[in-house]
Amino acid sequence: MTALTERILKTIQAVPEGSVASYGTIARAAGNPRALRQVVRVLHSMSASRDLPWQRIINKKGYIAIKDPEGAFLQKKLLEAEGVFVSEGGRVDMNRFEVTAEDLKKVQAGR
DNA sequence: CGATTGACTTCTC
């Protein structure tokens, strides 16, 4: 558990409800654009036990990137429950719902 | 301790 990982965690938690963020966005906001792999890893390790909004993390195309069909379906349901519109194919309207790295940083600065 | 992996991203052909 490095400082970078903790920043990633905080950044993920900084994503406001009703919005989504891409891996690259999280990585940039965390301070290391190359850490998007670690974002994935963090989600793998923490999503099971921590209170992370893993459901708000999707790929840059706006599609749910989870490989497990059940997990992807669950994510879709959770997003819809937050007010995020998800298309049939599991796609989110990123133009509306994707939060920028600056916004995440601002939220972290605010807290 | 070294090799592998991983819910991605981006550039090139």
Added chain:
DNA sequence: CGAGAAGCCAATC
């Protein structure tokens, strides 16, 4: 414009 391959960093096995 679409498909394919490389890149990347840290945690896990």
